[in-house]
Structure formats: C-alpha cells, structure tokens
Amino acid sequence: MPTPAIQTEQATDSPLQVAFCPYFEDNPYQGSLAAALEKQGVHVEGVRPTTLIASRGGSAVQQADILHLHWLDHALLANSLSKTFSKGCVFLLQLAWLKLRGKRVVWTVHNLTSHESKRPQTELRLLRRVASVADRVLVHSNAAGKLAQQQYKFPTAKLRVVPHANYIDDYPAAPPRDNARRAIGVPQDELVFLFLGAIRPYKGLEALLSALRTLPDAGIRVLIVGKPLNSSIDETLRAAAERDGRVDYRPGFVPDEEVSTYMSAADVVVLPYRRVLTSGSTLLAASFAKPIIVPNVESIKEGLDPEGIIVFDTDQDPTLALADAMTTAIQQRMELAHMGQRNFDRVVAWGWTEMGAATAAVYRELLPSSHRSTEQAER
Incomplete structure (x- = not known):
C-alpha cells in the first residue's frame, strides 16, 4: 500500500478537535476512523450538514479545529x-462563513458524484465549489486522486492520498469453511460467488444474474446477502431466485458475526459495480x-494484488x-x-492505526505548531 508523505506521532498537548460532516453512527468506516483518530490525540464529533452554523450542531463545529467533510449528496x-x-x-x-472565521476544511472524496444522482452535472458544479473551498482533498488511491483532480479542477x-484501511480486526474470527457452510446451509462441493452488502442499482446485480443465466455449470451458487434499497429490487431478486436454483438470495441487515460466516463460506467475492471510485467491499x-x-x-485495482483479482471489462x-470473469473463476x-x-498479504500492513495516523498528519499540517508533534515542528 502507498504511504503518505507525512507521518505523525500523537500530539502531546491538548487534543485536536475535528467535526465529521455528515456522521453516520452505523457506518463502520467512520466509526473505525474516529476511534483510530482518538488514539492519535484527535477528538471527533459528528454534525449534520444542515446545522453547520446553527445552534443545534454549530457548537461542535465552532469548537472544532478541522471540519472534515465526507459524503455530500444529502448536503447538496x-x-x-x-x-x-x-x-x-x-x-x-x-x-x-466558516472559512472566513478561520476554520480549516478537509474533504474525503468517496465518490465523484453520488451513485444514483439524478443531476450529475449540477452536483459536479457544486462539488467543484466544495473543492475550491477545501484546504485538503483526501482520496484513497493515486488513481482516485487523478480522477478527482480532473473532475473538480x-x-x-x-491533494493527499490516504489509503483505505483493512477490516482485519473489525469482525469476529471467521469459522472454518466447512463449518461456515453448514451454518448457512450451503453444500460443501459448490463453487460459491458471494455478493455481500447494501443492494443498490449501481452495484450491477442485474448484470450478474444475467451472466449467471449464460453459464451451464450446475455446481455453482450466487449468494446475494444484504439489504435491498427498495421493494422493487427485493421483488426482482426474489423472482430470480425462484427461476434459478443457483441464486441464493438472503435479504436483510447482516450482523458482524454473520459477515465472517458468509465470507468464510465463499470461494469468490464478486463486485459487479457499474461505476465506482472507492469500495470498502474490496x-x-x-x-x-x-x-x-x-x-x-x-482506483479499485490499485489497492489489491494483481494476482488476487479477476477483472471484467467495463467497456x-x-x-x-x-x-x-465467472468462467475464469470456475476454471481457476x-x-x-x-x-x-x-489479497490479504497486500492489505494486512495498512489498518486503522496507520490510516488514523496519516489522516491526523493531514489535519496537523493545516494548523499552528501547537497542534503538531515534536517531529513535525522540527521539520
């Protein structure tokens, strides 16, 4: 994994205050990053985009040294x-207004535009203004950085590249493959393709199911586990499972311990996304x-081992x-x-501790030396 140009030690004086906007309490990315930042002497509070300067959320922003923006579709x-x-x-x-008051702004670009944006050009113009205001723009890969600069000018x-952390310590230990398959009722001899996560149109499940119908192999299973965005998607997947016994659809929220079980039971994880910049699923x-x-x-391939992935042509x-791609997996x-x-060997060295340190380093390079480590002050 690439490492940031600036490393940091934990600050020895008062904690640095950061406001995440927006902040989703059920988002494992933000929760893990906030916990890692706390270990770096950075205290994180969550605020809503609509209350940046209002009394309800404004106090957290006013006390913050840094306003760190994340997904902005709900704000814009x-x-x-x-x-x-x-x-x-x-x-x-x-x-x-916050910039005029001396507030520093950091923006992590998770997507170039929101996944189901109805007005991508309008959204892009607004995001370019955000980029012009931001003091630092964070991305999770060099390729994502190039795309962000092309889009936002x-x-x-x-620009700072802070790679996405792994999830190795975030979930319960995975049971042995055979035990996992018995627990979820999957035959031991099948080749299991797993899709796990929120089910939304941009993730390309319709194409995945169409691809499955072209494959004659009866010894495979496409296991689709996650919460559908709406009833229409749910009905489509239920109908697909009724038509083809190789489609195993399990809708609903997936607890952490079940994530480990499903991952252990799978042979291949498939991400049939139509367009994507960064994916925590990888x-x-x-x-x-x-x-x-x-x-x-x-931007997806950069963080993985070339020999650990099977790439499908988006053109x-x-x-x-x-x-x-599925045929290649069957053959291999x-x-x-x-x-x-x-893939595991590629990502194991870069966890939340490393990502937290790199993110804290970006914050501190924007602030007076009183918030920097001794090492940075000497530089």
Whole structure:
C-alpha cells in the first residue's frame, strides 16, 4: 500500500478537535476512523450538514479545529433542480462563513458524484465549489486522486492520498469453511460467488444474474446477502431466485458475526459495480483472504494484488464481461485460495492505526505548531 508523505506521532498537548460532516453512527468506516483518530490525540464529533452554523450542531463545529467533510449528496441534493440549487447554495455559504472565521476544511472524496444522482452535472458544479473551498482533498488511491483532480479542477497542492484501511480486526474470527457452510446451509462441493452488502442499482446485480443465466455449470451458487434499497429490487431478486436454483438470495441487515460466516463460506467475492471510485467491499473481501471479481477501474485495482483479482471489462457488454470473469473463476477453482491470500498479504500492513495516523498528519499540517508533534515542528 502507498504511504503518505507525512507521518505523525500523537500530539502531546491538548487534543485536536475535528467535526465529521455528515456522521453516520452505523457506518463502520467512520466509526473505525474516529476511534483510530482518538488514539492519535484527535477528538471527533459528528454534525449534520444542515446545522453547520446553527445552534443545534454549530457548537461542535465552532469548537472544532478541522471540519472534515465526507459524503455530500444529502448536503447538496434535493428532489428538484431549484431545491438542489437552493440547498447547495446554503451549504456552500455555510462553508464560506466558516472559512472566513478561520476554520480549516478537509474533504474525503468517496465518490465523484453520488451513485444514483439524478443531476450529475449540477452536483459536479457544486462539488467543484466544495473543492475550491477545501484546504485538503483526501482520496484513497493515486488513481482516485487523478480522477478527482480532473473532475473538480483543484490544485495538486491540496491533494493527499490516504489509503483505505483493512477490516482485519473489525469482525469476529471467521469459522472454518466447512463449518461456515453448514451454518448457512450451503453444500460443501459448490463453487460459491458471494455478493455481500447494501443492494443498490449501481452495484450491477442485474448484470450478474444475467451472466449467471449464460453459464451451464450446475455446481455453482450466487449468494446475494444484504439489504435491498427498495421493494422493487427485493421483488426482482426474489423472482430470480425462484427461476434459478443457483441464486441464493438472503435479504436483510447482516450482523458482524454473520459477515465472517458468509465470507468464510465463499470461494469468490464478486463486485459487479457499474461505476465506482472507492469500495470498502474490496478491503473487506481482501481482509478475509478472498479473491475478488472487480471492474476494470484503476482506483479499485490499485489497492489489491494483481494476482488476487479477476477483472471484467467495463467497456464490454456487462453480461458477457461478468460471464467471462465467472468462467475464469470456475476454471481457476484450485487457485482461488492462493489468490485470496495474495489479497490479504497486500492489505494486512495498512489498518486503522496507520490510516488514523496519516489522516491526523493531514489535519496537523493545516494548523499552528501547537497542534503538531515534536517531529513535525522540527521539520
């Protein structure tokens, strides 16, 4: 994994105060990052985008040294163009006011635009304004940094690469494969392709199911586990499972211990995404030593071992591309465990401790020396 240009030690004086905006209590990424930052002498509070300067959430922002922005679709987008413009302007005015008051702003780019954006061009224009206001723009890979600069037109001096941490210590220990399969009722001899996580249109499950229908092999199973976005997606997947016994659909929230069980039971994790910039799902799969079917997207491939992934061509028909990738997995069945281990070996050294230290270093380079470690002050 690439390492940041600046490393840091924990500050010895008063804790640095950071406001995450927005903050989702059930988001494992933000929770783990906040916990890692606390160990670096950084205290994190969560705020809503609508209350940056209001009394309800403004106090946390006012006390913060850094405002750290994350996913901004809820801050900028609305049901109509006029409401989006109004909402976006209000948010940008809040940012401008905070900047005038001396607040430092960091923005982590998780997606170039929101996944199901109805107004991507309007959203892009608003996000370019966010990038112009931000003091630092964080991305999780070099490739993502290049794409972010192309889209948002901000100076290279603002860009920092902080790789996404692994999830090796975030979930219960995985049971042995045979035990996991018995626990979830999956035959020992089947080749299991696993999709695990929130089920949304951009994730490409329709193409995955179409690809499965082209494969004659009866000894495979596509295990789809997660909460669907809406009833339409749920009905589609239920119907697919009724038509094809190889489709094993298990809707609903997945507790941490079940994540470990499903990962252990799988042979391959498949991510049939249509478009994506960064995916925590790849780090999750690699943390469980699984080979992964991924789109031909440099920002996704960069953090994984080239020998641990099977890449499908995003310029090809998605059904054919995924069918080719699944066929490759079937043909390489005896190599899959080795491929998964290559992914694990690639990500094992960069956990939340490392990511927290790198993120804290970005914060401290924006602040007076009283918030920096002795090592940084000497530089």
